[in-house]
Amino acid sequence: MKILLTALVSSLFAISALAADAAPAAPATVKAADTNVVKASATKKLTVNKEVPGYWRVTLNNPPINLIDDSMYDDLYDLVGEMEADPELKVVTFESANPDFFIAHYSTAEPRSRFGIPPWIKTARRLAASKVLSIAVIRGRVRGGGSEFAMALDLRFASRERAVFGQPEVGTGLIPGGGALQRLPLLVGRARALEIVLGAQDYDADTAERYGWINRAIPDAQLDAHVAEFVKRVLSFDQRVLAISKETINAVGLPVEAELQQTQDTFFQTFGWDGFKQRIPKLMQRGIGKAGEFELNLGKHVGELK
Amino acid sequence: MKILLTALVSSLFAISALAADAAPAAPATVKAADTNVVKASATKKLTVNKEVPGYWRVTLNNPPINLIDDSMYDDLYDLVGEMEADPELKVVTFESANPDFFIAHYSTAEPRSRFGIPPWIKTARRLAASKVLSIAVIRGRVRGGGSEFAMALDLRFASRERAVFGQPEVGTGLIPGGGALQRLPLLVGRARALEIVLGAQDYDADTAERYGWINRAIPDAQLDAHVAEFVKRVLSFDQRVLAISKETINAVGLPVEAELQQTQDTFFQTFGWDGFKQRIPKLMQRGIGKAGEFELNLGKHVGELK
Amino acid sequence: MKILLTALVSSLFAISALAADAAPAAPATVKAADTNVVKASATKKLTVNKEVPGYWRVTLNNPPINLIDDSMYDDLYDLVGEMEADPELKVVTFESANPDFFIAHYSTAEPRSRFGIPPWIKTARRLAASKVLSIAVIRGRVRGGGSEFAMALDLRFASRERAVFGQPEVGTGLIPGGGALQRLPLLVGRARALEIVLGAQDYDADTAERYGWINRAIPDAQLDAHVAEFVKRVLSFDQRVLAISKETINAVGLPVEAELQQTQDTFFQTFGWDGFKQRIPKLMQRGIGKAGEFELNLGKHVGELK
Secondary structure, eight states: OHHHHHHHIIIIISOOHHHHHSOSSOHHHHHHHHTOOOOOTBOSSEEEEOOSTTEEEEEEOOTTTTOBOHHHHHHHHHHHHHHHHOTTOOEEEEEESOTTEEEOOBOOOSSOOTTSSOOHHHHHHHHHHSSSEEEEEEOSEEETHHHHHHHHSSEEEEETTTOEEEOOHHHHTOOOOSSHHHHHHHHHHHHHHHHHHHHOOEEEHHHHHHHTSSSEEEOHHHHHHHHHHHHHHHHHSOHHHHHHHHHHHTTSSOOOHHHHHHHHHHHHHHTTSHHHHHHHHHHHHHTTTSSSHHHHTHHHHHTTOO | OHHHHHHHIIIIISOOHHHHHSOSSOHHHHHHHHTOOOOOTBOSSEEEEOOSTTEEEEEEOOTTTTOBOHHHHHHHHHHHHHHHHOTTOOEEEEEESOTTEEEOOBOOOSSOOTTSSOOHHHHHHHHHHSSSEEEEEEOSEEETHHHHHHHHSSEEEEETTTOEEEOOHHHHTOOOOSSHHHHHHHHHHHHHHHHHHHHOOEEEHHHHHHHTSSSEEEOHHHHHHHHHHHHHHHHHSOHHHHHHHHHHHTTSSOOOHHHHHHHHHHHHHHTTSHHHHHHHHHHHHHTTTSSSHHHHTHHHHHTTOO | OHHHHHHHIIIIISOOHHHHHSOSSOHHHHHHHHTOOOOOTBOSSEEEEOOSTTEEEEEEOOTTTTOBOHHHHHHHHHHHHHHHHOTTOOEEEEEESOTTEEEOOBOOOSSOOTTSSOOHHHHHHHHHHSSSEEEEEEOSEEETHHHHHHHHSSEEEEETTTOEEEOOHHHHTOOOOSSHHHHHHHHHHHHHHHHHHHHOOEEEHHHHHHHTSSSEEEOHHHHHHHHHHHHHHHHHSOHHHHHHHHHHHTTSSOOOHHHHHHHHHHHHHHTTSHHHHHHHHHHHHHTTTSSSHHHHTHHHHHTTOO
């Protein structure tokens, strides 16, 4: 049974047995990579449209349900390096090629990160510190690590009708490991963060806006025009002034990296806890990580596993 | 006059002359009690339904208007001790037996706390730190110390039509002494906290939700089902994962205990200030602490005392 | 060209060449003035109605579009000194004589501040620390330094139909220099502050309320009655209790003065940066600082300068 479970888990959803048991990946590797700017303009999972000067329009595409896996984290890490290396860049937007999923959630599908543990904490810190303004344009489900990715961007505009938000981790026996436990309280306050994380339910875009999870819910038919207009404005502004404004605002509302690190360490440990071990066979059986009704309504379903 | 005033005050609304003049109750007593777990499953003012494993459903009942008095504070203190002693407990909800009042406000009616000063600050801190998720299910008025009790719980769901929120203390010549001056700014920000406290007016549930005072205003007909579904979900989740998630989120949004203590000390002093002494006879005459129109519309009425 | 630019700028919108190049005004002068209580009851730009005991009703009037210039900042500084010297004062409201503009934005029109640099940071800090509750009653546009003035007051009530909010500075090549980079994140969070400042667009009152920029958007026909009722209530309350409540709430949500100072210093430098130099001729040509369509829709227009 244990071998079967490990096989199931490592193939699709959870951290491999190796990573779960071992310490986080070799620091030496990560450090070396931190200064390494890699060209990632057109990887398989991130497509970057650079037609408009000063603006990169990134499309996330990892069929069938846009899981965020290690290779997408690596691509994001590389992308941030590229962003930092481009002196003309002002704005980056992130949208999804899949209308039903902005990002479904984290997956440990192979191949694993070339850093061992995906350098997400570092990527997120550098996105926030960057002079470049980053914007999530959200349609479809954005849950778990996907929600954590969106929260690490500077702005979040979402389709009122089509965006669905959730931190379903607790429902699967895990904890949110990529920043939700730190970023949600800063965005929505302690009470609503507790509700979202311990309830593990889905939220519509209007509620997400009222809670402060996103900047704004916008009617789907107007979302693209709203973002295009916003981006056009920012592109027309002076970069030095944009940069110092963002840098100054950054004094408020960003999490402490050591706390993110500690939570991520615990997250990887939760793959070995009983709660997850009991739930993963049911999750696999019902369709976690696959296209289908289970993932479309994941928030509801994680409340019915037991 | 002074004797009459003291008699009136001590009988119903205010701290006794002894407590008002004296220093806070003997620390030795409080310290001893802090480690003392008392069975409080079915006191007069708190009824605890434990039918569902892992879930305590507490009903507040102190007729005629659910005043929170010293004995209810003592019961809450004992209840928290019980909560901490039950390794299986995941969720506690608090609702009221009185559809018009969740909790009216603080009362100094006899008997006084067996600790001298009710150990509310400690109770509130332990509720927040507890692995157990605590939820206020609010119908009717919740003002003053009642609002402070609700704010010390983790989540607040309220009836859109029936819940009414207020911190009327300033209107009576007192200050909010049980945490509103610390918790409101953390929930609703400084500007709205100033509005609520210095205006001393009533707020409906929709406004309370927009301000962040509560998690959510829910149509009255759906409130019980919403809470039942939320509780059912949490009960189905793994306790260890619930606990570490709450513990991590607790890094943000909790008040500093020393500031709560200092404000509570000042609160007890305000019973002796001119503002309260001038208003208490009018408050008594008009019906403070009694069933009736004055308490139903207390927010409005405290603005018309002078 | 440089001379022409300087002339244009110093006459209407921007800091004079002297001030831009020089260090902030002589500290000795500012220090002396800090303890100097000046009577400002009826200056040209601030009219103070003191008919109701305990209440000052201030009207801002600087035709044609209520620019906040150095002399208005000096008047506000003097007013705060007066407020501090009046032991009976409980509430001050600020409204505009111009239904289209609460305050348009900052202007460097002559005469310059008698302190060199207007003592706005000090004025704002003393407004917050004052025992007196200060309230903005907002109709019309309130942008830039005007929005920063409103944010430095304790409460903000705004006309749902007529109030318009903006921080257009970045669109003009400047940064917000009077507190928006510090106060907005505290009020609306980092993400929405970035959206507001880097987007430089106008916001209606409902959005401003949802974001937390203001306390509440109130239907225009009810705004005055709402404020009158609120003020009447506060006036009826005990001053000592009001004061200690405000003082206690002040522990949360106020900016750090050193950060305000640093940002103001940078703000004055941005008048000399290329972004502003490139935009100021277009701004002048299109009608910045003058009555007309450009100022009415400034948020939109600063996105179309390039």
